[in-house]
Ligand SMILES: Nc1ncnc2c1ncn2[C@@H]1O[C@H](COP(=O)(O)OP(=O)(O)OP(=O)(O)O)[C@@H](O)[C@H]1O
């Protein structure tokens with residue numbers, strides 16, 4: 345029960361008044377002034393001490409001040425304006441969530457039937473794919489309070505702090521129900537526990553489990569957790585009655601990208617030259633967050649250029665910027681680095697063209713982000729399935745940069761790090777996930793294997809075959825590498841048309 349500070353203060357002053365009257369009475373009638381005075385002071389001190397020790401100091405503060413503090417703590421408990429109209433390309437997932445919406449909006453109907461609705465849902469998938477957006481739209485659609493927290497906020501140095509924050513989170517949710525608690529990066533608290541059960545993180549996770557078990561699904565609270573790493577979560581979290589539904593939110597496909605671009609351009613004036621379906625094709629692999637930032641970037645460019653409407657050029661530039669990081673202003677790359685970068689990028693582009701493994705749109709040695717250069721290449725279509733040959737061609741193209749360096753300079757550089765990373769990743773997938781090696785038509789779980797020797801051998805085989813293939817293609821076309829590299833060194837950028845032109849006599853130029 346809450347104690348009212350005003351009543352407490354009133355009681356203290358009343359008691360003091362009674363004591364003072366008693367003291368006056370005694371000192372006048374019996375002439376014992378000093379002992380009575382000491383008794384009164386002692387009793388008053390004990391009373392005040394008792395009150396202060398038993399009450400939280402905030403309870404004695406003026407009401408206005410208290411409200412101020414509470415409002416700060418509650419800053420992120422808000423009613424949300426976002427709806428499913430703001431979420432594009434996730435229609436199937438939204439369909440799955442319809443039952444939750446109906447439940448939140450008609451709790452009584454479900455209560456009467458004794459039906460229980462999931463208390464917890466997990467959204468998992470890469471960053472920027474709309475997990476937070478979807479959770480907030482769910483809150484908007486159900487007119488629920490949206491309470492957000494990040495898993496990392498709960499992991500504290502001091503034992504017990506995380507657990508008490510979790511308690512606070514659920515208390516707030518109950519007070520403002522119907523509510524949706526969204527815990528981003530839930531893996532920070534929810535990763536697999538140690539055996540000792542003593543660490544601060546484990547205590548926090550235990551508290552989360554207690555809270556999940558504690559509330560009734562009819563209380564009008566839904567907990568949504570988001571993570572990029574479902575495999576890291578403690579199994580206890582995934583048990584029935586806790587997060588018993590997991591929904592994967594992946595990177596958007598062609599149609600979804602088009603829809604997302606539409607959502608993010610709906611309040612922007614667009615030129616007739618703008619074709620969102622074309623931009624959707626060019627943005628393969630990008631997430632909703634990338635696409636939203638492309639639309640914003642294009643709008644900013646149009647403002648800077650004093651345009652009335654956003655045009656195709658702005659979008660193209662925005663796509664490139666987001667694709668390869670921001671342009672560096674004063675690139676001071678040593679001439680030697682430019683030389684290597686030009687030949688490296690020429691290698692990628694030539695193989696891309698020869699193997700037809702994607703549309704080579706542009707080659708550049710203008711440094712962007714971490715990269716010294718890049719080949720802008722888009723997949724020909726938004727294929728869901730890829731054949732073994734297509735995957736091998738992709739690896740070969742990735743290794744084309746290094747192969748070109750080796751052929752031209754008889755030396756290799758660190759510039760191929762990302763290419764090697766990607767090529768290795770695809771090769772492992774071919775062996776372990778797609779059954780595309782001599783190890784057979786089966787899947788291998790690297791974590792369960794005692795030795796990965798055989799897998800590594802197969803991966804090396806794939807990479808060696810592709811690298812040799814890249815070298816074979818490029819050795820014959822040494823002259824074209826040089827031609828493209830020269831053009832790159834003078835112009836820094838070569839367009840698709842120029843590449844076609846430079847390579848049109850490719851057969852005659854082969855050595
Ligand atoms: N499906 C989508 N439809 C419309 N906009 C989207 C979509 N997905 C992402 N976005 C845009 O990207 C922004 C970032 O997405 P959001 O924060 O929801 O991603 P997330 O999956 O929660 O990422 P993280 O894992 O990094 O927290 C959104 O605010 C929105 O502008």
Ligand SMILES: [Zn+2]
Nearest residue numbers: 745759760763
């Ligand atoms: Zn490269």
